[in-house]
Amino acid sequence: MSDEDKRALIGLPWSRKNYPRDGYMVREGEPATVCTLLITGFAFRQKLVSDGARQIISFHIPGEFLDIQNSMLEVADHNLQSLTRSTVALVSRNALSDLMASRPAIRRALWLDSLVDSSIFREWVVNVGRRDARARIAHLLCELAARLRSAGIADGEIFDFPLTQEQVGDATGLTAVHTNRTLQSLRKDGLISLSSNRLSILDWDALTEVGDFNERYLHHSV
Amino acid sequence: MSDEDKRALIGLPWSRKNYPRDGYMVREGEPATVCTLLITGFAFRQKLVSDGARQIISFHIPGEFLDIQNSMLEVADHNLQSLTRSTVALVSRNALSDLMASRPAIRRALWLDSLVDSSIFREWVVNVGRRDARARIAHLLCELAARLRSAGIADGEIFDFPLTQEQVGDATGLTAVHTNRTLQSLRKDGLISLSSNRLSILDWDALTEVGDFNERYLHHSV
DNA sequence: CGTTAATTTGAGACCATTCAATTTCGGTGG
DNA sequence: CCACCGAAATTGAATGGTCTCAAATTAACG
Numbered sequence: 001m002s003d004e005d006k007r008a009l010i011g012l013p014w015s016r017k018n019y020p021r022d023g024y025m026v027r028e029g030e031p032a033t034v035c036t037l038l039i040t041g042f043a044f045r046q047k048l049v050s051d052g053a054r055q056i057i058s059f060h061i062p063g064e065f066l067d068i069q070n071s072m073l074e075v076a077d078h079n080l081q082s083l084t085r086s087t088v089a090l091v092s093r094n095a096l097s098d099l100m101a102s103r104p105a106i107r108r109a110l111w112l113d114s115l116v117d118s119s120i121f122r123e124w125v126v127n128v129g130r131r132d133a134r135a136r137i138a139h140l141l142c143e144l145a146a147r148l149r150s151a152g153i154a155d156g157e158i159f160d161f162p163l164t165q166e167q168v169g170d171a172t173g174l175t176a177v178h179t180n181r182t183l184q185s186l187r188k189d190g191l192i193s194l195s196s197n198r199l200s201i202l203d204w205d206a207l208t209e210v211g212d213f214n215e216r217y218l219h220h221s222v
Numbered sequence: 223m224s225d226e227d228k229r230a231l232i233g234l235p236w237s238r239k240n241y242p243r244d245g246y247m248v249r250e251g252e253p254a255t256v257c258t259l260l261i262t263g264f265a266f267r268q269k270l271v272s273d274g275a276r277q278i279i280s281f282h283i284p285g286e287f288l289d290i291q292n293s294m295l296e297v298a299d300h301n302l303q304s305l306t307r308s309t310v311a312l313v314s315r316n317a318l319s320d321l322m323a324s325r326p327a328i329r330r331a332l333w334l335d336s337l338v339d340s341s342i343f344r345e346w347v348v349n350v351g352r353r354d355a356r357a358r359i360a361h362l363l364c365e366l367a368a369r370l371r372s373a374g375i376a377d378g379e380i381f382d383f384p385l386t387q388e389q390v391g392d393a394t395g396l397t398a399v400h401t402n403r404t405l406q407s408l409r410k411d412g413l414i415s416l417s418s419n420r421l422s423i424l425d426w427d428a429l430t431e432v433g434d435f436n437e438r439y440l441h442h443s444v
Numbered sequence: 445c446g447t448t449a450a451t452t453t454g455a456g457a458c459c460a461t462t463c464a465a466t467t468t469c470g471g472t473g474g
Numbered sequence: 475c476c477a478c479c480g481a482a483a484t485t486g487a488a489t490g491g492t493c494t495c496a497a498a499t500t501a502a503c504g
Contacts, residue, residue, distance in 0.1 A: 029438070047348045049357075050434040055348040069337045077341045077439045101326065111333065115291045118336065119299045121343035126269045126277040129350040129395030133492075135271075164450065173351030178492055180452060196501080212272040216251070217299045355460070386482065400460055402484060418469080 001105045008099060009106055014089045019082040025066065026080035032070035034090045038062050041086020042162055046170070047078045056171035058120060059083065059144065059163075063151055068114050071096070084162045116219045123217045128173040131212060133182045136172040138211030141192065143218070145201055150220050161199035186210075223327045230321060231328060236311045241304040247288065248302035254292035256312045260284050263308020264384055268392070269300045278393035280342060281305065281366065281385075285373055290336050293318070306384045338441045345439045350395040353434060355404045358394040360433030363414065365440070367423055372442050383421035408432075 001009075016039075019025060025036060025043065038060055045057040045066075057078060060066055070076045071093045100107040120143075127139050144161075148154040163171075169179035186192050191207045193200045201207055208214075223231075238261075241247060247258060247265065260282055267279040267288075279300060282288055292298045293315045322329040342365075349361050366383075370376040385393075391401035408414050413429045415422040423429055430436075 045344070047344070049348060049352050053352045055352040057344045057347050069340060072334060073337055073341070073441050073444060075438065075441075077441065078344055104323065107329075112294060114340065115294055115336065118291060118340040118343060119295070121340060121347060122267070122269070122279050122300055125279050125343060125346045125350060126271060128347060130271050130275045130277040165452095166450080175493060176451085177453090177494080180450095181492095184452085216297065219295050219297075219299070222295060387484095388482080397461060398483085399462080399485090402482095403460090406484085 001109055005103055005105045008103060012091050012095050012099060014091045017088050017090055019086050019088070021082060021085055023082045024079065025082060025088070026070060026076045028076050028079050030076050031074060032067065032076055033093060035068060035071045035093055035096050036066040036080075037089040037091065038064050038066055039087045039089055042083035043080060043086060044083050044167070044171075045078050045080050054170045055173065056167060057124065058117070059171070061147060061151055061153060063153075065110070065113055068110055069117075083167070112219075112222055116222070119217045119219060133172070133174055133178055134185060135211050136174065137168060137179065137182050138186065138191070138207050139213050140168065140172055140211075141199065141201070142208055142211050142213035142215075145199075145204075146213075146215050146218060146220075150218070157201045157204065159199045159201075160197060161194065162197050223331055227325055227327045230325060234313050234317050234321060236313045239310050239312055241308050241310070243304065243307055245304045246301065247304060247310070248292060248298045248300075250298050250301050252298050253296060254289065254298055255315060257290060257293045257315055257318050258288040258302075259311040259313065260286050260288055261309045261311055264305040265302060265308060266305050266389070266393075267300050267302050276392045277395065278389060279346065280339070281393070283369060283373055283375060285375075287332070287335055290332055291339075305389070334441075334444055338444070341439045341441060355394070355396055355400055356407060357433050358396065359390060359401065359404050360408065360413070360429050361435050362390065362394055362433075363421065363423070364430055364433050364435035364437075367421075367426075368435075368437050368440060368442075372440070379423045379426065381421045381423075382419060383416065384419050 019041075026032070028047065040062055042062075043060040043066055045060075046054050047057060048054055066080055066088070067076070100110060123143075127136050131139065145154070145159060148159055154160070165179045165183065166176040168174075168183075169176045172179070174182070183192075183194060186207075187194065189206075191201070191203050191210065193202060241263075248254070250269065262284055264284075265282040265288055267282075268276050269279060270276055288302055288310070289298070322332060345365075349358050353361065367376070367381060370381055376382070387401045387405065388398040390396075390405075391398045394401070396404070405414075405416060408429075409416065411428075413423070413425050413432065415424060
């Protein structure tokens with residue numbers, strides 16, 4: 001994007017909104033009126049099934065758009081929640097839409113953003129569909145680490161990790177109990193250390209091996 | 223889209239290509255040069271994990287674009303295969319790209335198409351992550367039926383169903399053996415009848431109940 | 445420092461897998 | 475038209491990964 005594009009994007013009218021931990025930002029079935037950019041904190045998407053179980057569909061880090069798709073598709077098809085206390089920028093659908101109409105580079109950037117989103121969903125289908133518990137969790141940890149590094153939010157082997165074990169389980173299709181046992185097994189093997197909301201990856205190569213992690217699907221080069 | 227838009231789309235230079243059953247259309251890691259529209263037959267996307275297991279990520283029916291995302295993201299992040307013998311129209315990336323630049327309605331239609339795709343991936347994460355075998359398979363059958371009806375390819379309760387049980391299993395994260403037993407259980411309960419590549423849905427309401435199926439995620443109204 | 449949330453542990457049950465063998469089906473050639 | 479073939483579907487039995495339920499321990503927070 002050119003400087004002019006960036007100025008136009010930053011110049012959009014927006015308002016700031018804060019959410020508490022676990023606060024609902026968008027509910028499934030609601031009409032969408034605004035577009036949300038995450039400024040600080042973490043967020044996640046989820047859907048509930050008929051017996052009340054929850055499946056987390058993605059996690060989001062600062063700098064990501066949370067609901068471009070909702071704003072085009074009129075009605076939200078999933079729930080969007082803050083993971084930690086967080087702050088977002090709200091932009092009106094119409095203002096963003098006008099900007100996309102007049103600025104090809106911005107249009108292209110948002111389009112790519114949503115295509116990468118889509119690629120991540122595909123990898124998650126594979127993760128919950130065809131990997132065992134250890135691999136699922138290892139893969140999730142690798143993905144979060146790779147994305148945080150790529151976004152410049154973290155750079156070493158130590159990360160803020162605000163997920164509860166129940167949330168890790170809901171993202172990987174496991175129960176909280178089995179998630180706990182699996183994390184212990186990863187710790188015992190010296191792959192990670194995890195406590196008090198801090199994750200250290202002690203052996204990146206081994207963790208990617210266990211998690212069958214190949215970051216091509218993140219399309220970091222685009 | 224206006225008539226003029228439609229004419230412009232149909233007027234794009236394209237070539238026809240045939241694939242045999244299980245033929246590879248795109249391989250993971252390959253650079254993308256063309257954009258593929260499925261004309262006849264069925265196709266599916268899949269990824270392979272390190273132990274050789276396969277996860278099917280989506281099925282596609284005639285009239286759907288198969289790889290808009292690949293053509294924007296440069297390198298394919300998954301494999302694309304024909305399910306049955308099929309015919310596709312190949313359009314050059316650049317020609318389609320030019321058309322999208324000049325025609326907002328076409329751009330919007332393709333954008334919506336890929337957003338619906340994305341919504342379907344999200345639902346599949348939920349399906350394999352948080353539903354048991356009966357619900358997973360019932361849900362898959364409901365989705366295929368709903369999409370075929372919506373596309374006008376089928377209209378009653380009887381459908382061409384060219385999937386093997388192994389493929390149903392690979393789409394739902396189950397083994398072929400357990401898929402077989404689960405299909406028998408759905409038959410025994412009078413929900414479906416399935417043989418020789420023909421699926422009859424005998425009790426739609428009961429099947430949607432078992433599969434926890436709500437078609438909002440298909441966004442058929444857009 | 446008290447209270448609630450989150451993590452951890454144990455034991456038993458169950459859903460789905462594995463492995464192997466058998467039967468059925470669709471297609472092909474004699 | 476029938477015999478044959480490989481692929482797909484089906485069956486059985488044993489194994490195992492994950493779940494369930496419940497209780498205990500530890501950590502987070504006002």
